[in-house]
Amino acid sequence: MDTFAVIHEGTHTHGDHVPRTTLQALEQTIAQRWEVLQRPSDGSKPSWTARLLGNPELLCKKIREEVGELCQTLEANEGRERVASEMADLLYHAMVLLNLQGMEMEEVLRVLRNRFTQSGIEEKASRPPKPQ
Numbered sequence: 001m002d003t004f005a006v007i008h009e010g011t012h013t014h015g016d017h018v019p020r021t022t023l024q025a026l027e028q029t030i031a032q033r034w035e036v037l038q039r040p041s042d043g044s045k046p047s048w049t050a051r052l053l054g055n056p057e058l059l060c061k062k063i064r065e066e067v068g069e070l071c072q073t074l075e076a077n078e079g080r081e082r083v084a085s086e087m088a089d090l091l092y093h094a095m096v097l098l099n100l101q102g103m104e105m106e107e108v109l110r111v112l113r114n115r116f117t118q119s120g121i122e123e124k125a126s127r128p129p130k131p132q
């Protein structure tokens with residue numbers, strides 16, 4: 001199955017449900033936390049996402065930490081479980097940043113899809129020269 005078929009497969013409906021992909025479900029949870037944050041405190045459970053949304057400095061600190069921890073899994077050969085865990089941490093924190101920018105993952109995924117037909121080296125070579 002090619003990449004497009006795999007993406008399409010993920011959007012199939014099963015019964016009455018329109019299944020959401022993992023990233024979409026997480027995105028929705030993050031958006032809900034943002035909405036809760038807009039209301040005066042309603043006594044809901046403490047939320048890490050809400051804390052990050054309310055503190056961009058903390059969010060960026062965590063993202064930088066998670067990047068380092070993901071690289072460490074490679075450098076120290078920590079094994080696939082640690083790689084998956086650190087990659088999940090990074091994706092989640094990056095998605096909180098995306099929400100703060102009022103953006104959705106679809107915008108990012110579209111950029112990735114548009115790159116399918118071009119090599120990274122060709123793309124870089126085709127960029128206009130940077131102003132001195």
Ligand SMILES: N=c1c2ncn([C@@H]3O[C@H](COP(=O)(O)OP(=O)(O)OP(=O)(O)O)[C@@H](O)[C@H]3O)c2ncn1[C@@H]1O[C@H](COP(=O)(O)O)[C@@H](O)[C@H]1O
Nearest residue numbers: 026029030033046047048049050062065069088089092093
């Ligand atoms: N996917 C995540 C997720 N990944 C990581 N984290 C939290 O991110 C924090 C990272 O902090 P730390 O640096 O202390 O953790 P760490 O880097 O794993 O730890 P060390 O390696 O530094 O010891 C922890 O509190 C994790 O629980 C997450 N918190 C929330 N989510 C998702 O967001 C949903 C809503 O969560 P709340 O907003 O907390 O309700 C959850 O149900 C999840 O789906």
